[in-house]
Amino acid sequence: xxxxxxxxxxxxxxxxxxxLDEELxxxxxxxxxxxxxxxxxxxxxxSALRWREEGRDAHVLVWLDTLLLDAKLGLRRxxxxxxxxxxxxxxxALATGSCLAAYQLADALLLRPLPVDRPGQLxxxxxxxxxxxxxxxxxxxxxxxxxxxxxxxxxxxxFATTVPHAHPWTVRPPxxxxxxxxxxxxxxxxxxxxxxxxxxxxxxxxxDFPDAPRAVITQALWRQLGAPQIGxxxxxxxxPVELVGVTGPAFRGVAPGDPSEIFLPAGRAPxxxxxxxxxxxxxxxxxxxxxxxxxxxxxxxxxxxxxAERWNVPGIAPDLxxxxxxxxxxxxxxxxxxxxxxxxxxxxxxxxxxGLAAVVxxxxxxxxxxxxxxxxxxxxxELSLRAALGAGRLRLLRMMLLESAWLSLAAVLCGSLLARxxxxxxxxxxxxxxxxxxxxxxxxxxxxxxAAGLAIVVSVLCALxxxxxxxxxxxxxxxxxxxxxxxxxxxxxxxxxGQVFFCTTVLFVAGLLITSFGRLTATETGFDAExxxxxxxxxxxxQPPALWSALVERTRxxxxxxxxxxxxxxxxxxxxxxxxxxxxxxxxxxMVEFLCVSSEWPEVxxxxxxxxxxxxxxxxxxxxxxxxxxxxxxxxxxxDQPTLGQALWHIDLDGRRIxxxxxxxxxxxxQNDLRAPPPLAVYVPCAGEADERRRHAxxxxxxxxxxxxxxxxxxxxxxxxxxxFRVRGIETQKQVVQRQTAVERLLALLATYFGTASLLxxxxxxxxxxxxxxxxxxxELSLRIALGGRGVRLLRDxxxxxxxxATLGCLAGTALGPLAxxxxxxxxxxxxxxxxxxxxxxxxxxxxAGAVAAxxxxxxxLSTDPAESLRTE
Amino acid sequence: xxxxxxxxxxxxxxxxxxxxxxxxxxxxxLMTAIQVASEDALRVEEGSLYPALRRMEEAGWxxxxxxxxxxxxxxxxxxxxxxxxxxxxxxEERWLSLAEAVRQVLRSV
Numbered sequence: 003x004x005x006x007x008x009x010x011x012x013x014x015x016x017x018x019x020x021x022l023d024e025e026l027x028x029x030x031x032x033x034x035x036x037x038x039x040x041x042x043x044x045x046x047x048x049s050a051l052r053w054r055e056e057g058r059d060a061h062v063l064v065w066l067d068t069l070l071l072d073a074k075l076g077l078r079r080x081x082x083x084x085x086x087x088x089x090x091x092x093x094x095a096l097a098t099g100s101c102l103a104a105y106q107l108a109d110a111l112l113l114r115p116l117p118v119d120r121p122g123q124l125x126x127x128x129x130x131x132x133x134x135x136x137x138x139x140x141x142x143x144x145x146x147x148x149x150x151x152x153x154x155x156x157x158x159x160x161f162a163t164t165v166p167h168a169h170p171w172t173v174r175p176p177x178x179x180x181x182x183x184x185x186x187x188x189x190x191x192x193x194x195x196x197x198x199x200x201x202x203x204x205x206x207x208x209x210d211f212p213d214a215p216r217a218v219i220t221q222a223l224w225r226q227l228g229a230p231q232i233g234x235x236x237x238x239x240x241x242p243v244e245l246v247g248v249t250g251p252a253f254r255g256v257a258p259g260d261p262s263e264i265f266l267p268a269g270r271a272p273x274x275x276x277x278x279x280x281x282x283x284x285x286x287x288x289x290x291x292x293x294x295x296x297x298x299x300x301x302x303x304x305x306x307x308x309x310a311e312r313w314n315v316p317g318i319a320p321d322l323x324x325x326x327x328x329x330x331x332x333x334x335x336x337x338x339x340x341x342x343x344x345x346x347x348x349x350x351x352x353x354x355x356x357g358l359a360a361v362v363x364x365x366x367x368x369x370x371x372x373x374x375x376x377x378x379x380x381x382x383x384e385l386s387l388r389a390a391l392g393a394g395r396l397r398l399l400r401m402m403l404l405e406s407a408w409l410s411l412a413a414v415l416c417g418s419l420l421a422r423x424x425x426x427x428x429x430x431x432x433x434x435x436x437x438x439x440x441x442x443x444x445x446x447x448x449x450x451x452x453a454a455g456l457a458i459v460v461s462v463l464c465a466l467x468x469x470x471x472x473x474x475x476x477x478x479x480x481x482x483x484x485x486x487x488x489x490x491x492x493x494x495x496x497x498x499x500g501q502v503f504f505c506t507t508v509l510f511v512a513g514l515l516i517t518s519f520g521r522l523t524a525t526e527t528g529f530d531a532e533x534x535x536x537x538x539x540x541x542x543x544x545q546p547p548a549l550w551s552a553l554v555e556r557t558r559x560x561x562x563x564x565x566x567x568x569x570x571x572x573x574x575x576x577x578x579x580x581x582x583x584x585x586x587x588x589x590x591x592x593m594v595e596f597l598c599v600s601s602e603w604p605e606v607x608x609x610x611x612x613x614x615x616x617x618x619x620x621x622x623x624x625x626x627x628x629x630x631x632x633x634x635x636x637x638x639x640x641x642d643q644p645t646l647g648q649a650l651w652h653i654d655l656d657g658r659r660i661x662x663x664x665x666x667x668x669x670x671x672x673q674n675d676l677r678a679p680p681p682l683a684v685y686v687p688c689a690g691e692a693d694e695r696r697r698h699a700x701x702x703x704x705x706x707x708x709x710x711x712x713x714x715x716x717x718x719x720x721x722x723x724x725x726x727f728r729v730r731g732i733e734t735q736k737q738v739v740q741r742q743t744a745v746e747r748l749l750a751l752l753a754t755y756f757g758t759a760s761l762l763x764x765x766x767x768x769x770x771x772x773x774x775x776x777x778x779x780x781x782e783l784s785l786r787i788a789l790g791g792r793g794v795r796l797l798r799d800x801x802x803x804x805x806x807x808a809t810l811g812c813l814a815g816t817a818l819g820p821l822a823x824x825x826x827x828x829x830x831x832x833x834x835x836x837x838x839x840x841x842x843x844x845x846x847x848x849x850x851a852g853a854v855a856a857x858x859x860x861x862x863x864l865s866t867d868p869a870e871s872l873r874t875e
Numbered sequence: 876x877x878x879x880x881x882x883x884x885x886x887x888x889x890x891x892x893x894x895x896x897x898x899x900x901x902x903x904x905l906m907t908a909i910q911v912a913s914e915d916a917l918r919v920e921e922g923s924l925y926p927a928l929r930r931m932e933e934a935g936w937x938x939x940x941x942x943x944x945x946x947x948x949x950x951x952x953x954x955x956x957x958x959x960x961x962x963x964x965x966x967e968e969r970w971l972s973l974a975e976a977v978r979q980v981l982r983s984v
Contacts, residue, residue: 021951022925025902028950029921032903035946048922 069400076405083377087409089770090370093763094413094464097366098456099420100359100756105452106425108352110441111259113448116340117252119197120287125158125294125334126341127151127284127301132329133322141341142280143305145268148189150308151284151301157292159195162282163188164271165343166255166262170730173237175227183223183238186255186262187271187282193218193249195287196256203232203247210246212269217243220255223263224248238264240272256285256337259344259439277312278655285337294334302332316657317582319591344439350829351745354515357822358508358756363456365504365760367463369767370409372497374402374468376774379494402465410460414453432748467493494771495807502808502848505764506815509844511822512753514833517840519750521832522743528671528680529573530608534735536572537701537717539727544695547688553727554600557701560716564706567603568688568699572738578674583684584659585650586639594635595673595681596652598688604630604668606704607735612636614646614666617687628665630685636667638682650684662686676742677831702735749829761847765855768808772859775800783863797860812848816841886919886927888970891936891963894955901942901950902928928953936962 026047033043080087115121130139143151148162168182193205201221210216217236224230235242243266255262273279288294309330313323335341378385385398425443432439470493539553550568558566571577583594601616603609613636617628629650636645645667651659662684670680688699701721705713718729740747776783783796823835833840893908894900900908906919931937936959942952955963 024949025925025951028901028944028948029903029925031948032944032946032950043921046921047925048920 068397069404072397072401073404073408076401077408080405080408086373086377086770089766090373090409091412091416093366093369093766094409094460095416095420096759096763097359097363098410098413098417098453098460099424100417100759101356101363101456102414102417102421102449102453103424103428104352104356104359106421106443106445106449107428107441108356109446109448109452110443111339111345111352111439112349113339114258114442114446115338116196116256117250118256121338122336123288123290124196124337124340125286125288126337127286128333128335129305130331130333131326133325140280141283141346143282143284144277144279145271145274145282146277147280147305147308147312148282148284150304152189152191154300154304156286156297156300157289158286158297159191159289160284160286161189161191161195162268162284163192163256164268164281165283166257166260169239170728171238172242175230175236177226177228178223179226184255184261184263185239186265187268187274188265189268189282192265195285198249198253200247201250203245205247205249206265206267211267212274213267215241215243215270216246216267218247218249218265219245220249220253220261220263221251222254236264239266239270254442256340257283257342257344258340259348259441260342261440277308283341285341286334298332298334301334305332306330315655317653317655319582347745348439351749354511354749354826354829355752358511358752361504361508362756362760362763363460364463365501365508365763365767367460368497368501368504369763369770370406370464371467372494372501372767373770374406374464375493375497376770378402378468379774379778399465399469402469403461406464406468407457407461409464410457413460414457417456418453428748428752431751432744467497494774495803498768498771498804499807499811499814501764501767502811503815503818505760506812506844506848507818507822508760509757509847510816510819510835510840511826512757513840513843514823514826514830514835515746515749515753516757518830518833519743519746522676522746525672525676525831527574527676527739528609528669531735531739533704534606535703535705535713535717535732536575536735536738537703537721537732538730539699539701539721540730541697541727542725544697545726546695549726550688550696550699551600553721554701556723557703557717557720560713560720562705562707562713562716563703565602565606565704567606567702568598568600569603569702570598570688570699572700572702572735573607573671573673574676574739574742576674576742581684582653583650583682584653585648586641587643590639592638592682595683597673597683597685599630599685600688603685603702606702607671609671610669612667612669614664617665627662628687629662630666630668631664632668632680632683632685633670634680635682635684636664652684676739745829746831757847761851764848765851768852768855769859771804772801772856775804776859776863797863800863808848808852812845815848816845819844885970886923887931888963888966889917889919890924890927890931891955891959891966894937894953895960895963898954899942899952901944901952903950905953931959934962935959 030040030043030047034040116124118124126141127143128139128141129143132138142165143162145162148160152160152162164187166184166186169185170182171178174181188206190206190208190211198205200218202224203218205218206216217238219227219236230245232245232247234245236245243264249265255265268274268282271281273281286297288297306327310323310327313326339345388398389395429439429441429443537557541549554566554568557563570579579596580593581596582591584591604611612633614630617630631645631650639650640648645664648664650662650664652662653659668685671683672678673681673683688696701717703713703717714732717732721727721729779800783791783800786796819840820835823830823840827835889909890905893905893912897908902921902924906921906924910918928937928939932939932953936956937953938956939951939953941949944950
């Protein structure tokens with residue numbers, strides 16, 4: 003009989019029993035009809051129970067049957083101790099929920115393969131150089147650079163895309179939830195290399211390139227638009243484009259976290275012809291059997307030659323060019339799950355999140371193991387009896403495992419409910435700090451598999467130590483109970499050590515992350531972001547400075563507006579331009595930040611004017627060459643010399659020298675990166691004579707009574723009064739600054755969550771252990787109190803070992819902390835893992851939580867009435 | 876007086892042999908058939924027969940199906956399987972060699 007038949011029989015055991023009974027009855031009746039004495043026949047059958055058992059033993063797989071029995075028994079036992087079970091399930095659910103949420107995020111951002119043909123063959127091209135103050139890795143290339151690579155004869159198909167970018171609908175179709183739509187420009191080989199097929203219409207063909215006004219859209223957008231006909235005009239981006247096709251249902255581009263909605267031919271991308279505009283990310287699909295290394299060398303060679311030509315301009319110092327080319331490198335990275343800036347930004351944070359979640363899960367498992375061990379010790383009599391009745395070691399072990407399996411099942415179910423809330427909540431938290439991550443958090447087979455794996459790991463981890471107790475309970479069924487209990491309490495001490503150890507480590511790491519976030523937000527930016535709105539304006543066409551000046555004047559008249567300034571981009575928005583500058587006597591050279599600002603810019607942002615009073619003053623009125631510099635620039639180039647009127651030269655890429663004269667000095671501000679010190683900066687007038695025609699600018703608006711949403715609409719109307727200008731977005735300068743700390747904010751939030759969870763779990767665990775210790779020795783303590791023993795001394799006797807375990811755990815945790823902190827250094831700002839304060843806080847918190855948990859148990863122990871307690875015994 | 880203890884070690888053989896010659900017997904008929912064939916010398920106890928039938932069914936020697944008896948009552952009718960026939964040959968051989976060995980001992984002593 004095969005296993006499947008056996009299993010079926012086990013599951014149909016009731017029916018089999020009925021069959022046996024019927025056969026027995028039939029036999030009995032026939033025997034009686036033939037004249038046999040019914041009593042005699044019954045005796046011949048023997049005990050009905052034994053008969054049935056023997057029959058069943060032969061029929062069913064006993065192992066499976068007893069397994070079901072044990073599972074039922076375990077469930078009954080857990081339900082009987084409802085309070086303890088609830089504590090165990092809640093601890094585990096907290097931790098498994100966090101793990102599941104972390105995994106769901108990691109899956110959506112980093113692990114899920116793209117819904118394209120053979121995603122494992124995809125690679126992303128990454129570049130890098132080892133120059134001071136230069137990014138060590140970047141992923142984008144200019145379109146001319148990409149074309150150079152594409153034309154190579156390689157064993158791969160190359161394709162390139164821009165990063166999806168939100169563009170406003172010029173005519174917003176009904177049904178679209180947002181004012182903007184995500185547009186991505188793609189190279190001609192994009193859809194072909196990904197092996198995609200259209201669901202409606204067609205995908206791009208060669209004749210759509212370089213820049214036919216045609217668009218392919220995602221199925222999600224197509225549905226939102228009400229399934230428009232092929233050939234419909236879509237009014238998104240600079241000009242209307244014709245819809246030619248719709249992608250398959252799951253495809254949302256190749257940048258997880260940053261999905262696209264409309265795909266346009268690469269030739270339509272702004273600045274596509276510029277060799278210096280690195281806006282295209284290059285991917286490739288390896289031909290079967292092709293060597294990644296050979297291909298990498300081939301691509302690197304071509305790219306390096308391209309860069310050598312591009313850098314061969316007078317504006318770049320020869321030394322810098324040589325150093326750049328010597329250190330430049332190119333790498334092919336696996337892009338099975340796509341490649342995006344979000345992956346780069348949040349990959350590390352997700353690793354920290356996963357690490358913290360895993361440690362908290364360990365704490366929770368130790369906690370449950372703790373409680374189960376305490377229970378096992380109180381169940382010694384029962385376990386010994388079972389062992390004496392012949393229950394083997396494995397059977398007792400299995401009982402423990404089944405109990406913890408029930409717990410982990412309940413925990414994973416509750417945890418997945420928690421994760422359903424937690425994962426979107428984390429994304430929402432990111433969105434509130436201005437960094438919107440669009441991830442598909444749908445539960446898939448991988449997430450379910452992870453949850454199942456988690457349940458198994460949790461079951462085993464929780465049952466490990468209590469199962470150890472079962473082992474000796476079975477082996478030493480007849481030996482003295484005192485020695486067994488001693489071994490059991492040792493196991494409890496070991497678990498307490500583990501719990502304090504993990505808890506201190508989590509608190510240490512959490513402390514570093516929270517302090518880092520605190521220091522980052524408290525960083526002196528040098529300007530006042532409060533009460534300033536940043537209005538992004540885009541002109542229909544390039545407009546002369548005079549029209550932009552008029553726009554500034556117009557917005558200044560909006561009621562509630564106090565000051566308005568114009569600039570290229572808000573401070574700390576992450577954008578920046580550096581130029582080579584020469585100044586001072588003797589002449590010195592440095593790379594300097596340039597920013598276009600209008601005259602009121604320092605006042606709008608509350609940046610102090612240290613010398614001079616604007617572009618117009620100090621030097622000739624309306625002088626085209628008047629600029630402001632910051633304090634660092636003044637110190638660096640002019641030291642003690644008078645600053646006003648000093649000359650400086652901007653050397654452009656063609657080697658031309660453009661002269662400026664200093665007309666004022668303003669205070670230092672953190673310009674591009676909150677973590678970097680204020681750079682040397684030059685502020686050139688914008689919307690003045692010196693400025694060129696421009697298409698984009700930001701208006702910085704300070705309200706007379708603060709700013710709020712109420713100011714947004716009047717500003718929008720003022721800007722859009724003429725058809726020339728459109729508002730692309732309005733946000734507060736504070737939001738812009740907060741975006742700089744989005745990752746740190748998220749990490750600090752997670753650190754608070756995990757720190758609190760681990761403290762709570764530790765306190766619960768400690769309470770459980772102490773409760774058990776005192777309950778077990780109540781009789782002894784009562785006797786000693788009755789005989790005049792002093793409370794403090796008794797406590798010392800009971801707690802000596804537990805206290806030692808906790809102290810050692812705390813010390814080990816603080817020793818491990820700096821090691822864990824070292825791995826985090828890239829994420830930390832102005833915090834050292836060797837800082838004494840980093841050690842003091844976790845120790846203090848653990849001590850406090852310990853005191854809170856131990857207090858009620860100790861108070862109860864000391865206030866025990868010995869007579870009462872002995873009577874109860 | 877029928878001897879039940881004489882069956883020790885030979886019950887499987889008796890059941891297999893009886894079913895080989897008369898397939899489709901149910902429990903009571905099987906018991907009676909053994910008793911009659913041995914001219915009342917051997918009687919199988921119900922308490923031994925049914926567990927043995929279950930065991931042999933489990934081992935795949937027998938197959939069973941419910942049939943309607945003349946009195947309208949249902950009963951399980953047993954039949955030898957292919958494996959059961961092989962098992963019968965092996966059991967027969969074992970029994971004969973055992974009987975031969977016992978005979979030799981009786982003769983020499």
